[in-house]
Amino acid sequence: MVTTPLPTPLDLDAWFDLPEDELERHELVAGYVTMSPGESYENRRVGTRVMLAFHRVLGDDYLPVTDLDIVISEVPATVRRPDVVIAHGDAVRGAKRVRGRDVEVVVEIVSPGSVETDWLRKRSEYAAAGVPTYVVVDVRDTPRVAVFDRVEAGSYVDPTGDGRVGVVTVAGREVVLRVEELQA
Template sequence: MTAARFELPHPMPTRLLTVAEYAALGETEFGYTELLEGRLLMSPSPGLAHNDAMGELFVAIKSALPTGFGVTQDLDLDLEINPPDQPGFVRRPDLIVFHAEARQRIREQGGLLRASDAVLVVEIVSPSSKRTDYHDKRGDYAEAGVPYYWVVDLEPPVSLLACHEAGEFGYADDGEFTGIFRSTQPFPFEFDLDTLV
């Protein structure tokens, strides 16, 4: 299936977009988009090191997942922060671990993966995204109720900040790891972070 080519509306939308209106825009050739409170945010595509790391983590996570879960790369996630008829919030995490039954719903009904489908989101820090990944997205994913959030920073030494949902306080940190990362939540996982560079 070929994705539709994204053309920026001329002029740009003068009103805030819902998640459905955002999804109807399609794909871009020159980067990726997110939706923040109805406003379209454009970002450049990530570089080679970022994509290599994302691929390595995808393979490792996929091989560790228990039955009933899936993982995908670089896909829109409806944060479900506002009602469907209100300005929407859509982020595009580098990796999303989700409940596998979401696939069937999307096949039958269309739409995006939802925050309520997600178990874990992973962001890999790019030079231009450090504050966004450590602060802004952390707040967005916590508000959306995503149970686990990992931030991978490729600057030597490669590190992974693991966070878990902590109720009204947002996320609590489980620690920042270098070398071998081991976790039992949200599934048993062990990975040598040094292989990412």
């Protein structure tokens, strides 16, 4: 019988030593490289609208960015690349990666291949990493937006809002995300 050896898990140094183009659509989960599903046109459009909503309220002090790695944990090494990250400009300007505690908001836009990951796994990971607010935008069958901004015992508790409108507070300013505006 022939067996295939299991891959060796990577640590953060080995992950960040990989060529940039190899990291583009990948995340590191418990030391193992995982491929993220490609974003559909619809998800990219929703992501752009999310970024514009934050920019309209927060201006240039807080930047909505994509292609930014969030270090979730060192051991086991886990690095996520959210759809949208909102952080103070000083924390992310020119950065390729940050810690969860250095950002204000992480937004994931659900894809058919990421339902469980976005709604469950990343929800617990971002809470453990110290991300103050986690937003899930799901414009599939029953469109909804969920804002997780309360952490108890290391996990986000039930989302605030009614699913049609989510309100995110950053630096005392409220950003309102309406499902019908995000998917229009």
